Amino acid sequence: MPExxxxxxxxxxxxxxxxxxxxxxxxxxxxxxLMSIELVLNSVNINLIAFSYQFSDLTGQxxxxxxxxxxxxxxAVGLGILIALFRLRETTILDQATELKG
Amino acid sequence: MDFLVANGAxxxxxxxxxxxxxxxxxxxxxxxxxxxxxxLLTTFLAVAVxxxxxxxxxxxxxQIFVYGxxxxxxxxxxxxLINLHRLPEIRLFGRQSPLAGVLAVIxxxxxxxxxxxxxxGPANPSPEKLVSFIDAQQQVQRLGxxxxxxxxxxxxxxxxxxxxxxxxxIAMIGAVVLGRRL
Numbered sequence: 001m002p003e004x005x006x007x008x009x010x011x012x013x014x015x016x017x018x019x020x021x022x023x024x025x026x027x028x029x030x031x032x033x034l035m036s037i038e039l040v041l042n043s044v045n046i047n048l049i050a051f052s053y054q055f056s057d058l059t060g061q062x063x064x065x066x067x068x069x070x071x072x073x074x075x076a077v078g079l080g081i082l083i084a085l086f087r088l089r090e091t092t093i094l095d096q097a098t099e100l101k102g
Numbered sequence: 103m104d105f106l107v108a109n110g111a112x113x114x115x116x117x118x119x120x121x122x123x124x125x126x127x128x129x130x131x132x133x134x135x136x137x138x139x140x141x142l143l144t145t146f147l148a149v150a151v152x153x154x155x156x157x158x159x160x161x162x163x164x165q166i167f168v169y170g171x172x173x174x175x176x177x178x179x180x181x182x183l184i185n186l187h188r189l190p191e192i193r194l195f196g197r198q199s200p201l202a203g204v205l206a207v208i209x210x211x212x213x214x215x216x217x218x219x220x221x222x223g224p225a226n227p228s229p230e231k232l233v234s235f236i237d238a239q240q241q242v243q244r245l246g247x248x249x250x251x252x253x254x255x256x257x258x259x260x261x262x263x264x265x266x267x268x269x270x271x272i273a274m275i276g277a278v279v280l281g282r283r284l
Contacts, residue, residue: 004115006222009152012119014213016126016145018206023130025202026195031135031181035142038173039126042149045165053156055223056231058254061247062262064161065255068168069266073273075173079180080280086184087283095196 009050016043030085030092034078041071115155122148133194139177146170157232159247 016039023036045064052060086092106113121144128141146169153162195202234244235253243249255263 002112004112004155007218008115008119009156010217011214012122012152014210014217015123016149017213018210019123019126019130021209022202022206025205026199027130028192028194028196029135031177031184032129032132032138035129035135035138035177038142038169039129039145042146042169045161046149046152049153049156049158049161051222052158053229053232054227056228058232058250059258061158061161061232061251062255062259064158065164065251066262066266068164069270072168072173073269075176076273076277077280079176080277082180083183084280092184093192 006050006054009046013043013046013050016040016046028093028095030082030094033094034075034082037078038071038075041067041074111155114151118148118151121145122152131194135181136178139174139181142177143170143174146174157229157247160251 020036020039020043023039024033027033027036045067048060048064048067052058052064082092085097089097091097125141125144125148129138129145132138132141146165150162150165150170153159153165230244233247233250234242235250237243237253
């Protein structure tokens with residue numbers, strides 16, 4: 001069995017990234033869109049960790065910590081927006097939030 | 103048994119990479135967001151194992167605590183609060199989903215073509231640098247990944263660390279303001 005290289009991790013990473021981007025663009029439910037954003041951020045973390053190992057440099061792991069911080073803040077604010085939208089329109093379907101439609 | 107011992111890391115990688123990708127597909131495909139959240143939790147735990155395989159032990163634990171604990175509880179609470187049973191049955195994907203599928207395939211092909219033909223960095227990584235740090239007397243200390251990350255974080259990256267704390271404060275205030283009753 002061949003040795004696991006950085007390329008193996010990159011394959012996992014861009015598969016998760018593509019799935020996450022598809023979820024963000026295609027799904028109508030805002031909860032699923034937020035979860036897909038978490039998938040995208042997680043795939044970036046895989047990249048950072050893989051290259052941190054490849055170059056034997058801890059900076060990638062430090063950056064992954066900051067990415068996790070930003071993901072936590074993004075989840076909190078995004079779910080706050082979701083609650084506000086649900087109070088306003090009684091829905092989480094993004095197509096039904098048409099206040100700004102001309 | 104010898105096969106398992108010799109190829110343990112590779113087997114762990116393939117198993118947990120497959121779990122991560124399949125449960126990520128589950129996040130996107132599930133109709134009920136509750137099942138999507140469970141799939142997302144599975145993805146997070148599988149990715150934490152991938153971190154362990156690349157000598158990021160501290161990050162793997164942070165992944166389990168912050169994603170598997172904090173963010174997942176946040177999602178589950180919100181799914182509970184908005185009471186999904188009242189949501190009408192609608193189509194899962196919007197009209198733009200064929201375009202999104204094309205976009206995802208293009209991203210996969212582009213990244214695959216671009217990454218897999220590139221040779222990165224040194225041929226032989228030296229992971230011992232990930233578990234050691236250089237102290238004030240310029241001596242190399244070997245303690246562990248957590249100490250190495252902490253040493254790097256609090257000496258080389260102190261300003262981004264403080265900015266991250268202010269960012270978290272702003273996010274907390276924003277979430278409270280958005281979530282209060284008007």
